[in-house]
Amino acid sequence: MTNAKPASPQTETAKSLLLGWLSARLSPEAFGWLEQQVAVISCGERAQQLGIAVGLAPRKVGKADLDLTPSEREDGRRARKDLDTTGWSVDQAARSLLVLASFKGDEAAFASGLDRIFVSAEIGEQIALLRGLPLFPAAKRVVPHAVEGVRSAMQPIFEAVAHRNPFPREEFSEAQWNQMVVKTLFIGSTLAPIQGLDERRNPELALMLFDYARERRAAGRPVSHELWRCVGPFAGAREVGELANMLANGVGMEAKAAALALSECPLPEARSALAATPALSAAIGNGHLTWNDIV
Amino acid sequence: MFIDPHAHMISRTTDDYEAMAKAGVVAVIEPAFWIGQARTNAGSYADYLSHILGFERFRAGQFGVRHYCCIGLNSKEANNEPLAEAVMEILPGFATKEGVVAIGEIGYDEQTALEDKYFRLQLDLARDLDLPVMIHTPHRDKKRGASRSMDVIIEHKVDPSRVVIDHVNEETIQEVRDRGFWAAFSIYPHSKMTAERMVALVKTFGPERLIVDSACDWGVSDPLSVPKTAKLMAEHGLSEDAIRKVTYANALAVYGQSGQMAEADWLAPAAIDQRTLYQGNTVLRGGQVPRVDQSES
Numbered sequence: 001m002t003n004a005k006p007a008s009p010q011t012e013t014a015k016s017l018l019l020g021w022l023s024a025r026l027s028p029e030a031f032g033w034l035e036q037q038v039a040v041i042s043c044g045e046r047a048q049q050l051g052i053a054v055g056l057a058p059r060k061v062g063k064a065d066l067d068l069t070p071s072e073r074e075d076g077r078r079a080r081k082d083l084d085t086t087g088w089s090v091d092q093a094a095r096s097l098l099v100l101a102s103f104k105g106d107e108a109a110f111a112s113g114l115d116r117i118f119v120s121a122e123i124g125e126q127i128a129l130l131r132g133l134p135l136f137p138a139a140k141r142v143v144p145h146a147v148e149g150v151r152s153a154m155q156p157i158f159e160a161v162a163h164r165n166p167f168p169r170e171e172f173s174e175a176q177w178n179q180m181v182v183k184t185l186f187i188g189s190t191l192a193p194i195q196g197l198d199e200r201r202n203p204e205l206a207l208m209l210f211d212y213a214r215e216r217r218a219a220g221r222p223v224s225h226e227l228w229r230c231v232g233p234f235a236g237a238r239e240v241g242e243l244a245n246m247l248a249n250g251v252g253m254e255a256k257a258a259a260l261a262l263s264e265c266p267l268p269e270a271r272s273a274l275a276a277t278p279a280l281s282a283a284i285g286n287g288h289l290t291w292n293d294i295v
Numbered sequence: 296m297f298i299d300p301h302a303h304m305i306s307r308t309t310d311d312y313e314a315m316a317k318a319g320v321v322a323v324i325e326p327a328f329w330i331g332q333a334r335t336n337a338g339s340y341a342d343y344l345s346h347i348l349g350f351e352r353f354r355a356g357q358f359g360v361r362h363y364c365c366i367g368l369n370s371k372e373a374n375n376e377p378l379a380e381a382v383m384e385i386l387p388g389f390a391t392k393e394g395v396v397a398i399g400e401i402g403y404d405e406q407t408a409l410e411d412k413y414f415r416l417q418l419d420l421a422r423d424l425d426l427p428v429m430i431h432t433p434h435r436d437k438k439r440g441a442s443r444s445m446d447v448i449i450e451h452k453v454d455p456s457r458v459v460i461d462h463v464n465e466e467t468i469q470e471v472r473d474r475g476f477w478a479a480f481s482i483y484p485h486s487k488m489t490a491e492r493m494v495a496l497v498k499t500f501g502p503e504r505l506i507v508d509s510a511c512d513w514g515v516s517d518p519l520s521v522p523k524t525a526k527l528m529a530e531h532g533l534s535e536d537a538i539r540k541v542t543y544a545n546a547l548a549v550y551g552q553s554g555q556m557a558e559a560d561w562l563a564p565a566a567i568d569q570r571t572l573y574q575g576n577t578v579l580r581g582g583q584v585p586r587v588d589q590s591e592s
Contacts, residue, residue, distance in 0.1 A: 048388075055391045059554060063565040089567035120341060120385070122348035122392045127571060154353045156571035 007103045007137070010080075014135040017079045018097040021072060022061070025090055030061045034094055041101040051117055053098045054125055058091040066093050080134055082166035082195055088131060095125065096132030103137050111141035118145055123154060130160035133167040143171050150180045155187055162194055169196030178205040181230060182212060191226040192295070198229070206234035210242070225257040229291050232264030240265060244273035247280075257294050259284060296561075299521045300324045300546035301400075301429070301461060301481060301508035304362065305343075305351050311511070311518040312358035318522040321561040324550060325351060326365035326400040326429050329372060331513050337381030340372075344389045352394060356573040361561050363550070365399035365429050366390045373413040374405070383416060390424055396550040397421070399429025400461060403440045406433065411447070418451040427457045427552050429479075432467065441467045445474050457552055459506065464488055468500060477549045481510035482520035490524040494531045502537035506545045 015038075023031050037053040040046060066088040068076065076083040085093075099117070103110045114129070114136070121129060130149045136142060146168060149161040161168060162180050172180065177200050184191055191197055209231050213223045228243070235243060243265075246258035259280040262270045274281050283289035299315070302323040315323070325347050334340050347364045355362035366389045368382045390398060398421040403410050421428045428448070433440035441460060448458055455475035463471055463478040464487070471478040480488045480496070487510070497505060509520035517523070525542045529535075550556050564573050 051388055052391060055388070055393070058393050063567050065566050087567075087570060089565070092567075120345060120388055122345070122394070123350075123353055123572065124393050126349070154350060156353070 007105045011100055011103050011137055013079045015097060015100050017076060018093050018100070018135075020075075021066065021068060022090060022093055022097065025064070025066070026061055033060045034097070037098060038101040041098060042104075044102070044104055050098060050102045050113060051120070054095050054117055054121075054129075057094045057098065057128075058124065061090050061094045063089050063091050066090055080166075082169075083134060084164040084166075084195070086164050091124075092128035092131055095128040096135055099129065099132060099136060107138035107141060110136075111138045114142060114145070123157065126152075126157050127160040130157065131165065133161075134165060134170075139167070139171055146171065147176055150176070150183065155189060158183070158187065159189060159193075162189070164193050164195065166195050168194075169200060174200075174202055174204065178202070178208060181205060182208050185209075185212065185224050185227055190295075191224070191229060192292070198291070201230045201233060203234040206231040206239075210235075210239055213242075225253045225294050228257040228261040229294065232261035232270075233266070235261065235265045235267070235270065237267070237269060240267055240269045240273060243270070244276075247273060247277060253294060256280065256289060260289065260291060260294065296321045297521045297525060297542050298322045298324070298546045299509050299511075299518070300459075300506060300550060301326060301479060301510045302518060303328060303510070303512035304355060305330075305347055306513035307511060307518055309354075309358070312355060312360060315518050315522075316358045316360050318519055320360060320521065322361040322363065322556070323355060324363045324365060324396060324429075324546070324556075326397075326431075327367050327369065328400055328431070328512070329369045333372060333375065334378065335375075337378060337385065340368075340378070340382050341385050341389075344385075348389065348392055348394065353572060356568075359574065361564075361573060363394050363396045363556050365397040366392075366395050367399045367401045367417055367429075368413055369400060370402055370404035370410045370414065370431060370433075373410045374407055376409055379409065379413050383413065386417070386420060387424070390420065390426060394555055395426070396553040396556050397427040397429045397459075398424075399459075400431035401428065402431040402444050403433045404431075406436065406440055406443065414444075415447060415451060418448060418453050421457075422451065422453050427459070427550055428453060430458060430460045432460060432462045434462075437462075437464070438466050442470060445470070445476060448476075449474075457549070459549055461508070462487055462510070465492070465496065468496060472500060472504060477504045477506060477545065479506040479508055481508055482517070482524050483510065484515055484517055490520070490527045493524050494528050494533065497528060497533055497537060497541055498531075502533075502540040502545070504545060505541045506549070507541050508546075 040049050066085055068085055076085055102113050133146055146161045149157050152158050162184055168180055209227050213227055216223045243258045243262050247255050250258055259274060259277060262274045263284045297320045299320050302325060304323055304325050344366060352362040368379055373379045398417055401414055401417045430444050459477040459479050460471045461479040462481050468478055480493055482488050482490050482493060507521050507524050509518055511518040521542050525538050528538045
């Protein structure tokens with residue numbers, strides 16, 4: 001049905017993964033439309049077809065939740081490390097498939113085709129394409145779209161990049177990463193769904209977060225307990241003092257977050273501060289209290 | 296529940312959205328139009344269309360109002376031929392996007408030859424894409440301009456049952472109705488049509504194929520025109536059914552023909568929309584929690 005050569009093993013794997021998931025969920029009519037679009041786009045004879053098909057996808061395949069089974073999720077992670085399709089809908093999966101079909105082995109051509117789609121993408125298209133980034137080839141060339149997504153004032157677009165997406169962890173520079181993490185807190189979103197949150201902690205980010213927390217407190221505004229997840233290993237004497245104060249005077253989640261942060265700080269002052277709350281210290285020691293408990 | 300099927304929300308404040316949602320406006324339609332001054336290049340036009348399909352739709356959703364739009368080249372800017380040519384190139388790509396319920400608002404302003412040319416091209420586009428049409432009738436030489444618009448629509452074989460003639464008044468309603476079009480009335484504080492006159496028109500003509508909108512924009516206009524007119528109609532003894540038709544059901548019937556607008560969008564939105572595009576609405580407050588699976592990672 002198509003004269004296209006396999007573009008790359010990874011792209012072919014991703015395409016068959018998405019085709020498999022969608023064939024199990026779409027009506028024969030909707031799936032037939034999708035297969036036909038994939039064939040036309042793969043041929044590459046009609047340059048406009050990708051944009052048209054991406055635009056039409058929800059009205060052709062619907063917007064039901066993708067809702068993968070546990071074994072399908074496992075297949076996803078095997079095909080693409082850390083792929084997390086939580087919250088995806090079928091039209092989003094279909095849009096990623098259509099974009100993948102446009103790759104014919106030339107990364108520059110693929111990236112400029114994607115640029116053209118992004119230029120006029122409405123909000124639903126942007127969310128779908130940003131969620132699809134980890135499946136696309138030419139990762140280095142498509143980084144600007146992820147960075148622009150993080151700049152968005154539309155929270156669902158921001159979260160399409162920041163949450164449950166391995167792309168930022170793998171491709172963002174430290175400055176880009178730090179902007180994303182701080183903005184997540186700034187817009188009232190949550191850190192927990194960010195992949196690689198612990199692994200990509202760094203001193204610069206810790207500095208920005210301490211400053212941000214002080215600014216919030218000066219304004220009498222609450223600070224997310226999640227913030228402290230990114231600071232422990234880089235806390236200096238002043239910061240340890242602040243964390244010790246939170247531990248001594250804070251209640252509930254705040255004290256727990258302070259204890260966890262102190263437990264990750266190598267300074268001796270941190271150890272002695274933590275020793276003041278033996279119960280929390282023991283809970284951390286035996287694994288009963290972890291960052292996953294902090295919301 | 297009300298639908299305001301003509302509202303330039305890009306020019307309105309968050310206070311307006313709050314007031315509209317509180318008054319029961321569940322959906323708005325934002326027709327592409329002139330922004331108060333001329334755009335000088337197709338790039339700014341493309342960004343405007345992206346804006347009403349993107350950020351404005353998101354902004355409305357945050358207040359529990361569903362946002363749809365009409366895509367088109369307006370008559371004023373049709374007079375800049377290089378701009379118009381370039382905009383015509385990009386229109387099909389935008390017109391097929393999600394949430395686009397019509398080609399519009401298009402029609403005549405000064406009734407120049409260029410306006411006529413691009414009006415006709417866009418009628419053909421609407422017919423080819425099977426989309427309804429929203430017609431802007433001119434402020435000057437209105438009666439003849441409206442008649443001429445309808446002549447051209449019929450000449451281009453667009454079915455009147457898929458076309459809304461907007462900014463109708465006492466002078467133009469009879470012909471619009473007789474020829475099978477939908478008649479929309481922009482209720483303005485100082486011009487176009489008032490709520491009192493609207494009540495009289497519904498009493499005289501009945502509610503079939505009549506539609507009330509606010510056409511609120513960057514000028515003196517009232518985003519609560521639709522609920523206020525409904526209230527006045529009730530006070531003047533119009534039936535609940537008639538009020539529902541002209542402030543909700545008729546707009547849904549004509550623009551719903553696009554396949555892009557349905558009652559379920561606000562009464563039972565898709566889960567993905569509840570998570571992303573449509574928040575703070577009564578459906579959610581009623582106890583339905585948007586379902587977000589726990590991440591496994």
